[in-house]
Amino acid sequence: MTAPVIFDPYSLPTDDNVNKYTFCVELKSSQWFLQKGKMIAYYGQIEFNGVGHGRLDRLLRTSFHSPLHAGDWVVADGSGKMLLADRAFDVNSYDLDDGNLTIRSGNLLAYQPSLALKQSIVPGFLTLIGTGKFVAASNGPVVFMEPPIRVDPQALVGWADCPSPCHHYDHGYMTGVLGGIRSLTGLGGTSGEEHQFEFVGAGTVLLQSTEVLMAEQATGQVANEPGVPGGGQGGPGQAGAAPRLPGQLGDLQRRFGL
Amino acid sequence: MFRLQGSKVLAVDMTGDAVKAKNGSMVAYDGQMAFKKMTGGGEGLRGMVTRRLTGEQMTVMEVKGHGTCYFADRASEINLVSLNGDKLYVESSNLLATDAGLRTGTTFTGLRGASQGNGLFTTTVEGQGQAAIMSDGPAVVLRVGAQYPLSVDPGAYIAHQGNLRQSFQSGVTFRTFLGEGSGEAFQIRFEGEGLVYVQPSERNTIGGDV
Numbered sequence: 178m179t180a181p182v183i184f185d186p187y188s189l190p191t192d193d194n195v196n197k198y199t200f201c202v203e204l205k206s207s208q209w210f211l212q213k214g215k216m217i218a219y220y221g222q223i224e225f226n227g228v229g230h231g232r233l234d235r236l237l238r239t240s241f242h243s244p245l246h247a248g249d250w251v252v253a254d255g256s257g258k259m260l261l262a263d264r265a266f267d268v269n270s271y272d273l274d275d276g277n278l279t280i281r282s283g284n285l286l287a288y289q290p291s292l293a294l295k296q297s298i299v300p301g302f303l304t305l306i307g308t309g310k311f312v313a314a315s316n317g318p319v320v321f322m323e324p325p326i327r328v329d330p331q332a333l334v335g336w337a338d339c340p341s342p343c344h345h346y347d348h349g350y351m352t353g354v355l356g357g358i359r360s361l362t363g364l365g366g367t368s369g370e371e372h373q374f375e376f377v378g379a380g381t382v383l384l385q386s387t388e389v390l391m392a393e394q395a396t397g398q399v400a401n402e403p404g405v406p407g408g409g410q411g412g413p414g415q416a417g418a419a420p421r422l423p424g425q426l427g428d429l430q431r432r433f434g435l
Numbered sequence: 436m437f438r439l440q441g442s443k444v445l446a447v448d449m450t451g452d453a454v455k456a457k458n459g460s461m462v463a464y465d466g467q468m469a470f471k472k473m474t475g476g477g478e479g480l481r482g483m484v485t486r487r488l489t490g491e492q493m494t495v496m497e498v499k500g501h502g503t504c505y506f507a508d509r510a511s512e513i514n515l516v517s518l519n520g521d522k523l524y525v526e527s528s529n530l531l532a533t534d535a536g537l538r539t540g541t542t543f544t545g546l547r548g549a550s551q552g553n554g555l556f557t558t559t560v561e562g563q564g565q566a567a568i569m570s571d572g573p574a575v576v577l578r579v580g581a582q583y584p585l586s587v588d589p590g591a592y593i594a595h596q597g598n599l600r601q602s603f604q605s606g607v608t609f610r611t612f613l614g615e616g617s618g619e620a621f622q623i624r625f626e627g628e629g630l631v632y633v634q635p636s637e638r639n640t641i642g643g644d645v
Contacts (some may be wrong), residue, residue, distance in 0.1 A: 217587065218585060265571045
């Protein structure tokens with residue numbers, strides 16, 4: 178039997194992984210943002226406050242711009258070492274150097290306040306801008322890919338620098354009578370891979386090695402304003418239309434007069 | 436002799452001796468083994484009554500024989516603990532197997548148990564030998580010394596050993612009731628000398644949402 182490694186505050190790593198599933202953050206009268214409930218243990222004097230705490234106003238002004246997620250984040254403040262983990266998923270830290278990265282909201286665990294957190298235009302994603310470290314969880318190790326690439330929506334964790342994330346649908350779906358019937362009724366079977374996310378241009382795409390999604394953070398309702406994607410229910414052009422399902426080719430229905 | 440076969444299977448080599456293990460956790464064995472359900476976890480009538488009263492129930496079997504027996508439970512990670520006369524406190528749901536020579540019992544934990552949603556009582560393992568405990572993801576072992584007390588989230592706590600005092604820390608303020616809780620409203624604080632086992636995952640606790 179090999180003796181298990183025993184950690185104390187001196188042997189715990191500083192801002193690094195303890196093992197694949199646990200990350201240690203050192204605070205020296207400094208602050209970190211973390212998602213609610215991801216702290217598993219800490220040494221030292223650390224205080225946890227919801228982001229609505231009055232004393233944090235200045236910090237929020239510079240590094241927290243996501244009213245939808247305000248309820249999910251807390252600020253750890255003090256001195257000591259703190260362990261973070263999430264449902265026994267793989268956790269990893271990433272350094273941004275005057276860069277940007279967009280990540281699925283459920284995957285982001287914690288970040289340094291030198292980064293600014295913003296809601297992405299893509300619903301359900303968050304964007305980090307600036308210089309600093311952040312910790313993200315993934316179901317299985319993360320794979321880094323270079324665009325141009327098309328990825329499965331469930332495997333996407335995030336992307337950095339890619340200028341144009343967009344949807345891609347296989348054209349075969351549309352062609353011929355059979356394609357039409359298939360898309361309308363679901364008869365004839367589908368491969369489950371007709372819909373992808375496409376990335377082009379310079380950048381990096383982060384994928385997790387499974388298609389099991391992490392529990393999605395409720396992202397709430399986006400402000401109902403003209404020009405905001407996902408804001409409110411349907412634009413003026415599609416008033417009255419039934420809400421579209423993700424894999425559907427909407428305008429086919431209209432063509433068939435449905 | 437306990438050893439790990441991978442991180443999720445416990446292999447026990449036996450030469451006529453016995454181990455106590457969670458009922459139904461055997462996945463394979465070679466050699467000659469006899470499995471016997473131990474009524475009341477082998478703690479006698481008094482133990483049985485205590486367990487029934489405290490809700491810290493545990494169905495245990497005794498495995499005896501020659502050969503190697505393999506144990507696993509729901510693909511949880513398994514951690515080995517050596518005991519040298521000291522006491523291990525562990526939730527009954529996290530205890531997989533112990534040497535037959537180790538005494539098990541129940542003890543009152545106070546508010547900590549309530550905050551974990553595991554009830555007010557916990558299981559103790561005491562004596563000379565080895566025990567195997569389970570965790571969701573590999574456990575991190577943290578040392579607590581006089582100079583450095585440790586605070587643990589109740590949902591991530593699985594076990595501790597040594598001479599530790601535990602107290603209950605609450606960060607509940609008026610903000611919690613305004614819906615601006617920090618999500619870390621309850622912690623268990625360990626002081627003294629000993630080891631604490633935490634898992635990289637949180638059970639659902641009452642405190643988790645506050």
